[in-house]
Each structure stands twice: as C-alpha cells, then as structure tokens.
Amino acid sequence: MPGTSPAIEIRGLRKSFGDQTVLDGVDLTVAAGTITALLGPNGAGKTTTVGVLSTLLRPDAGTVRVAGHDVVGAPEAVRAAIGVTGQMSAVDDLLTGVENLRLMASLHHLGKRAGRQRVDALLEQFGIADAARKPVATWSGGMRRKLDLAMTLVGSPSVVFLDEPTTGLDPRSRRTLWDEVTALAAAGTTILLTTQYLEEADRLAHRVAVLDRGRIVADGTPADLKATHDAGTLDDVFLRLTEPSTEASAGASASAQSATTTEEVAR
Ligand SMILES: Nc1ncnc2c1ncn2[C@@H]1O[C@H](COP(=O)(O)OP(=O)(O)O)[C@@H](O)[C@H]1O
Numbered sequence: 219m220p221g222t223s224p225a226i227e228i229r230g231l232r233k234s235f236g237d238q239t240v241l242d243g244v245d246l247t248v249a250a251g252t253i254t255a256l257l258g259p260n261g262a263g264k265t266t267t268v269g270v271l272s273t274l275l276r277p278d279a280g281t282v283r284v285a286g287h288d289v290v291g292a293p294e295a296v297r298a299a300i301g302v303t304g305q306m307s308a309v310d311d312l313l314t315g316v317e318n319l320r321l322m323a324s325l326h327h328l329g330k331r332a333g334r335q336r337v338d339a340l341l342e343q344f345g346i347a348d349a350a351r352k353p354v355a356t357w358s359g360g361m362r363r364k365l366d367l368a369m370t371l372v373g374s375p376s377v378v379f380l381d382e383p384t385t386g387l388d389p390r391s392r393r394t395l396w397d398e399v400t401a402l403a404a405a406g407t408t409i410l411l412t413t414q415y416l417e418e419a420d421r422l423a424h425r426v427a428v429l430d431r432g433r434i435v436a437d438g439t440p441a442d443l444k445a446t447h448d449a450g451t452l453d454d455v456f457l458r459l460t461e462p463s464t465e466a467s468a469g470a471s472a473s474a475q476s477a478t479t480t481e482e483v484a485r
C-alpha cells in the first residue's frame with residue numbers, strides 16, 4: 219500500500235556480462251501501489267534490471283530488495299511475491315487459454331478448486347473468456363498479450379514486472395492493457411514496466427526513471443521531468459538525456475534549446 223516501505227529498493231546495483239558493464243551503480247526506489255516506467259535506449263539494461271529484480275540474474279554488487287526481501291538472500295520469498303511478463307511471451311501456443319492459465323495455477327500450487335476460480339476470474343477480467351477454449355495459436359496479438367498478463371497475475375503477486383508489455387500491439391490493444399495496468403495499481407499492486415514508448419510512460423506511470431549507460435540519469439514524475447528539463451514532451455527529455463555520443467551532444471543541446479517551444483499535448 220502507498221505510504222509503507224518501498225516495494226522495490228535498488229542500491230548500487232552492478233551487473234556485467236564478461237567485460238561489458240551493463241548496470242554501473244543503479245539506484246531506484248519504487249513505492250508500493252505505484253506504476254514506474256523504466257525507460258532507456260535499446261541495450262541500456264532494462265531487461266537486465268528486470269532479470270535481477272525477478273531473481274533470474276544474480277547482481278554483481280549492490281542491494282536489491284523486492285517486497286521487503288533480498289533477491290540474493292531470499293530469492294524464493296521474492297519469487298512468491300512477484301509476477302513477471304518477459305519480452306518473450308510465456309504463453310504456450312499449442313495450449314488453449316484455459317490450459318495455459320491452469321498450468322500457471324498448478325505451478326502456483328493453487329489447488330484444483332481455487333485454481334479454477336482464479337482462472338475463471340482472470341478470463342472474465344481480461345475479456346478473453348470467449349476464446350479461452352481455442353488454441354492460443356489462433357488468437358490475435360492483443361489477446362495473447364492479455365493472456366500473458368493474466369498468467370502473470372495468477373499467483374496474485376504484489377509486485378509485477380512488465381518488460382515492454384505493449385511492444386508490437388495495435389493502439390486499441392495497447393490502451394486496453396494500459397487500463398488493466400492502471401486498475402492493478404489502483405488495487406494496490408506495484409508495477410515496474412519497461413517501455414520504448416514515451417507516450418506510454420507519460421500516460422501510465424506515476425514515476426519515470428531513465429536508464430542510460432548503466433545508470434539512472436533521471437527519475438521523477440513525468441511532469442517533474444518535463445519541468446526540470448524544460449521540455450514539452452518526455453520525448454524531448456529522453457533525447458536530451460540519452461545522447462548517442464558526446465560528440466553529438468554539443469550540437470544536440472542547441473537543438474534541445476529550440477525544442478523547448480514544443481507545445482505540451484493536453485491530456
Ligand atoms: N545474458 C547475456 N549475456 C551477455 N550479454 C548480455 C546478456 N543479456 C544482456 N546482455 C547485453 O547487455 C546489454 C543490455 O541488454 P538489455 O538489458 O537486454 O537491454 P534493454 O532491455 O535495455 O534493451 C546489451 O548490450 C546486451 O547485449
């Protein structure tokens with residue numbers, strides 16, 4: 219619940235693959251019941267961060283706590299508290315929607331009766347009950363993504379990680395998913411999502427953190443970030459903070475000045 223101890227606490231997180239340092243001292247705190255968007259250019263380390271938070275990757279250094287548990291010291295407790303939707307779907311195409319969800323329910327040891335009830339409730343909640351008995355291979359991309367999120371929620375997690383949940387979705391499916399995520403947070407679930415869509419972060423997230431070159435280079439509400447960087451849109455903020463190279467930044471800061479006249483889109 220908002221106001222209590224943070225749902226996610228990352229301090230000095232470092233992670234390298236071989237001699238490539240991907241996370242170079244990441245600090246991030248996420249309040250319970252809020253939506254935080256983790257932004258960053260391709261290869262910035264968003265998926266790596268989610269991997270560490272969800273105990274799939276071991277941090278090299280730093281402290282990472284999720285739902286009050288240390289990811290290294292108490293990975294099982296973390297796993298029991300979280301739901302993860304990865305960039306690669308966990309949905310099995312050959313199974314029906316119901317079968318996919320029931321598989322999740324049994325993985326969560328829900329028991330037959332409780333499992334069925336949970337599955338039915340999720341099918342209803344996500345509006346996929348009609349298609350639920352057809353193989354997922356026949357479903358649209360938007361419906362599959364809903365099933366993916368429903369599967370993430372089977373164990374009633376208090377903290378949910380969504381890695382690029384709307385990439386490749388059409389605008390209508392994207393909005394439906396936004397509504398679901400908003401409703402989840404309103405019900406007290408903490409959400410950390412990664413996205414490449416700045417508009418998505420702007421609309422959906424209470425807080426935005428920008429990851430670049432292994433560090434969080436900006437962190438605040440969308441309104442704060444726009445005000446701090448004197449930018450009309452999060453796109454402008456993002457482009458200014460994540461310069462592709464130092465050579466480009468001299469010229470880019472001049473163009474960034476002119477970008478301050480960009481009208482803020484009313485919403
Ligand atoms: N398992 C891995 N082994 C080696 N390199 C990896 C591995 N996972 C990610 N990387 C590298 O780490 C960097 C960050 O990747 P990633 O976290 O997937 O970025 P993002 O999700 O922000 O696009 C990339 O350069 C990627 O190639």
Ligand SMILES: [Mg+2]
Pocket residue numbers: 264265266305381
């Ligand atoms: Mg990624």
